[in-house]
Amino acid sequence: MTAVEIAAAVRSGQRSARSVVDEYLGAIADGDDDIHAFNLVTAAQARARADEIDATVAAGRDPGPLAGVPVALKDNLCTRGVPTTCSSRILEGWAPPYDATVVEQLRNAGAVTVGKTNMDEFAMGSSTENSAFGPTRNPCDPSRVPGGSSGGSAAAVAAGFAPVALGSDTGGSIRQPAALCGVVGVKPTYGLVSRYGLVAFASSLDQIGPFTATVADSAAVLDVISGPDSRDSTSIGDAQPPVADTLGDGVDGLRVGVLSELSGDGISPDVAARLQAAVGALETAGARVAQASVPAAVYGLSAYYLISPAEASSNLARYDGVRYGLRVDAASTPDMNTATRSTGFGDEVKRRIMIGTYALSAGYYDAYYGKAQKVRTLIINDFASVWEQFDLLVSPTSPTTAFSLGERTADPMAMYMSDVCTVPVNLTGQAAMSVPYGVGDDGLPVGVQIMAPALGEAVMFRAAAVLEASLP
Known part of the structure; x- marks a missing residue:
């Protein structure tokens, strides 16, 4: 069942939240030893929460739009009293000592948290191999990476351990693992x-x-977790x-640009072929x-x-x-500070802290950090120009399919190139998702x-729904 179907069944009394939660906890117990999607499974808390939801339904009250839906949380989202x-x-x-706003919103909507998912340490990575607790494996092929840094969340949905997971996206950390694991992943505005x-x-x-198995589920979750917060x-x-209200509106008449800077050199031929098939489906709908160009996007990764790293430092x-x-x-x-940080941080985090500290240091700030911010402005301006001509842009999410565990760990530059298609949208703050x-x-x-201008989620989801429906 999809998340939307689970919520409807629980709200109507056709299914109990407890039975749903037990089903997913059983799947985690049976399969996560091979995948390692979770750092922590909160089984007792999940069952207690499910019982509360069932009591609410029995009393004739509505527990919320995500009633009884199990949700996995990336392990950088604060959860009160839970590591x-x-x-x-x-x-x-x-x-x-407190919950993240999104955790509060999910709870208020009736969702049930089932655990905290593995990730690249402090979200720094593209493969979930930088975790202090060991790598996560791709459920589609356990010899491959699930992507990163939200690889545990993507793997949890792909493996059927949860219908919904939350991740964070700094340079593609939702979209890239979603692509590699074959699920929907959304980076909102x-x-x-x-x-x-x-x-x-x-x-x-x-x-x-969110990560989900369907576009409609992602829309439902986004509608719950979005909104102002003082x-x-x-x-x-x-x-x-x-956004869920517009899913069936289609793409007739929408102007869609194929972003040339993210769809040419460096993209595997088989990935490029799938993009062209998707473009054909949008045209048919x-x-x-037409071809679109954002010239400064080629400097996005740099x-x-x-x-x-400067902000991380x-x-x-x-x-x-x-x-x-x-x-x-x-x-x-000072020695305690040094010993703690040397022991506590992994190699990739140390690498980025050193890069960031150097870029911010006296004598180098203008040459590195300041210049990077100017390039960011160029990218923002180029996207602003292209949005005058197009409603949406499309590209591959990742240049390749999932690569093998250990294949890129010794070559940081090769690992960083995994983010070449996703990084520009983070620099501009726009909306994007992987289907x-x-x-x-x-x-x-x-x-x-699929990329959209800021607050263009409704149009973006319309295109995502068309692509989803066009697949066999």
Whole structure:
């Protein structure tokens, strides 16, 4: 059953929330040893919450639009009293004293949290191999990566461990694993979903969004978790119309651009072929398709890997052995800080902290961080120009299908190239999502990325629904 179907069945009394939760907890118990999608399964809390929902239904009250729907949470979303590790040793033993806004919203909508999912440490990675707790495997082929950094959330949905999962997307960390695992993944407009309670990686780029098996499920979840939040200063102040109401409106007359800078060199031929098939489906449905160009997008990856490490360097300075998690004792406070951070952080996090600190240092700020921000402005301006001609843009989500575990761990540049198609939208703050669209030559999933201007989610979901319906 889809999430929408589960909620309808629980609200009507056709199914109990407890039976739904038990079913998914059983699937996790039977299969997660092979996949490692979860860092923590909160079975007792999930069953207790399901019983509360069933009592609400029995009393004749409506528990909410996601009644009884099991949800897996990426392990960088704060959950009151439940360990939140960011898959890092440095947060060992830390349990937040509050819930993230999205966790509150899901609970208010009747959803049931079943656990915290594995991820690249502090969301820094494209394969979920940088976790302090070991890698997650792709349910489509356990010898392959699930993508990252939200690989545990993508794998949880793909493996049938939960119908819904939440992830965070800083440079593609929802869309890329969604593509590699063959599920739907949504990066909303920056500010549409509150970041309060999301452990920060790069604050001007991070955004929370859903993974689901269907487009309609993603729309339902997005409608629940979006909206203004006074606790997040970057939250958009006005509530937006529900996107689920527009899913059946089609794409007739919409102007769709195939983004040439993200669809040419470096894209595997089998992935390019699936994109062309998707473009054909949109044309058949009435969309007007043409080539589109955002010239500055070719600099997106370079700008991103200066801006995001710089923000990470600042955000991760708080993990000093005094206030949170791990503490390695030493003779002096500076030595304790150094020992704690050296022990607690993994290699990729250390690499990015050093890059970011260098880019922000005196004498280099203007040459690196300042210039990257200017490039970001160029990308924003180029996208603004293209939105005058098109309603939507499309590209591959990932240049390739899922690669083998260990294949790129020794080559950071090869790993970073996994994000080449997704990073530009994070720099601009626009909306984007990945929709599964068949398989590549190796039989592994391929995702098509749909991009929309800021607050263009409704139109974006219309195209996603058309693509989903066009597949056999």
